[in-house]
Amino acid sequence: MNTEITKEIPALTSADEWRKLAPAARNVFVAMAFLWTFLIALVPAGVFVMAEDDSPWWYLFGALMLASTMAGFAAYIAFNRWRNTFWRLDDEALYVRRGKTWFKQICVPRSRVQHLDFERGPLERRYGLATLVVHTAGAHERAVRQSGLLLADAEYLRDVLVPKDRRHDE
């Protein structure tokens, strides 16, 4: 097959080129996962406690404990998600690598980038983070969304992935 092409490619596993997500993103990921799961888990727990008129005091305690355990688990998953996500940009493509148990490495060739979205929520603004959405003309993976990028990194990616001379293209 095409051996000369293979030679030019740096090995995908050269770890030094892979960039981690921003350290601040870890706290944001964990805090958000914990809060949301806790709030959502509290609803059924609350219903359970309210179901009986004279439920003992430890029912409430147990419900809170259950909700925080679930939230803790969600936070753990979020932490792992942060730890196992990497990205890399070379001359050819943007790569995003996610997960460990279910590993997935996405490759978006730079010539296939249609447009980019730049998103920043309140927490992301507070911690200098950004979410980048890379759109292609594909179908199953028409948008690659990556949150937890350092603002500077995200801006850099935005600027390089769609060069200025192509910005005003249709």
Place this chain on the structure above:
Amino acid sequence: MTNNQEQAIVDLPVPALEKQRRLHPLSWLFVLLLQLKQFAFPLIILLFTGRGDRNELWPLIGVAALAVYSIFQYFTYRYRVLDSELIVRSGVFQKSLRHIPFSRIQNVSITQNVLHRLFNVAEVKLEAAGGVKPEAQMRVLSIADAHELEELIRGHANPVAASAASEAAIANMETLHQLPIIDVVKLGLINNRGMLVIGAGVGALFQTAGKAMANLVNSSVKSLFGWSDSLHLGATGTIVSLAMAIVFFLLLVRIFSVLLALLQYYDFSLTRLGKRLTVQRGLLSRLRSSLPLRRIQAYAMSEGWLHRRFNKRSLQVDSAAGTAINDESKSPLRDLVPIAEPAEMDKLIAQFLASDQWPIRSWQSLHRDAWKREFLMPALFFMLAGIIAAIFYSPYAALILLVIPVLFLRAKVWSAHAAFAHTEHLIAVREGWLSREWRFAEINKLQGLSLREGILDRRFGMASIYLDTAGAQLMSSAFRIPYLPREQANILMAQLSTKISNGPLPF
């Protein structure tokens, strides 16, 4: 992605290079009919529920209003053909002006149903890339106008053919494939689309008249059983007659499918003019649609059990010319070659690809243990389901475990056929057991790649590569090269990425 200027301007300073044109004078009739079709349900309900003499008139007022609106629409819809673009003015209250450059129009589709043919008119749709709605929908043009417009746009999209007069263009037209009636019948038998229609029909009936239908089914089943009881058939007799009833029903569905295929695919022809394909088909409603070859994004060739009996294969394509074309019901181009013999199919595909890369000679095998992976996943699932059901439901549920040998056989047959190929311009994969499928795409048509590796994959040291193309059907399975050795998957991904980056842009 549409970049048409849509403006609400009443008086438009348009250079009068050519005179304005209108739709066919009878177009209001077709617009009205279409709207009546949309309102048919409420109108019928009004007719049947509105008791008393006065109420029965209400629907008529609605119809009259729609008729007036349709006539207004006819008077306000005008189009003009300029050098490089088409200008469409429309709108009764909300005026709109639309500039459609010819270069953006990817497909001109002309539809003629029976009524259209009676009045010698046609419905014309101009479709652009990536749009869900057609850029312009002309309901209806006279057949001469429709063909003139088609010719014009085809000429602009393909400058080589443009220089030639339309007569010369027709002479250049090359018929690639045609279906004789016997093949249309085979197609009906194979694709069994009648089942879909019947399923949809039954669903709709239950939805609209749920209770009454349920009662009807109930009583008819009861009377059937009563009738069979009165025949004193006994248990075996009942089973035999039930089996016969099922066979009869399946036969009926196949016959219905054949009729459907005859309606849709009668006089099918696939022609080629330069770099453009045109499909024409239909018994009562004639349909004609064309698309540039480079618009084809991915191919799927399939061969089911019945295909093999008739020595045929089918070819479907994904095109980037908008979802409007990929919509199953009105996509003459999705089933690009409904059926053809394998050798002929190979020749056709080689023509579409414009290279000598098809048929592929260098198929490469997947991971050595691919069959184990293909077997284990569903086997584990059924094992778990069988055990749980046997414990909690009934010991007979353990019969589910009988599926497992079948799964084993399936995995073995699957792995004998499964392979992938990576040539200079092409990436391909073949899979399947009872029905087989070949999927392939030109590498420069790929939009994105991803490599995936689950827990089981890691144990075997394998990974799958998912290939994303434009216009891929979201409902169908993903285009992927499954279960490659991990190292090989990495290398393939890197090679594809390089080729995509260095190759020409797909559009």
